[in-house]
Amino acid sequence: MKVTVDTSLCIGSGTCxxxxxxxxxxxxxxxxxxxxxxxxxxxxxxxxxxxxxxxPAAVIRMFATTG
Structure with a gap:
């Protein structure tokens, strides 16, 4: 899996x-x-x-990877 985050929209809740x-x-x-x-x-x-x-800001994305 691959994880990305849009830090420009992160509100810093720390939940992740x-x-x-x-x-x-x-x-x-x-x-x-x-x-x-x-x-x-x-x-x-x-x-x-x-x-x-x-x-809470919905800025984390998880993608499946092949291989």
Whole structure:
């Protein structure tokens, strides 16, 4: 899977970092999401899906990858 975030629209709620801390962090200066792993392992799928669903600004996208 591939994870992307539109940081220009992020409101800095931190929900993603709490939900999937192996994949998302938060920039303390700008208070926006930081993608720690843009191609997380399959074991992170459930956490990433929950982060996508929980994001109040709806700025996280998850895409399937082939290979």
């Amino acid at each position: 970092a709490l939900t999937a801390p192996a994949v998302f962090g938060q920039d303390e200066e700008q208070a926006v999401v930081v993608v720690l792993d843009s191609s997380p392992p399959e074991s992170q799928r459930e956490a990433v899906e929950l982060a996508v669903q929980s994001c």
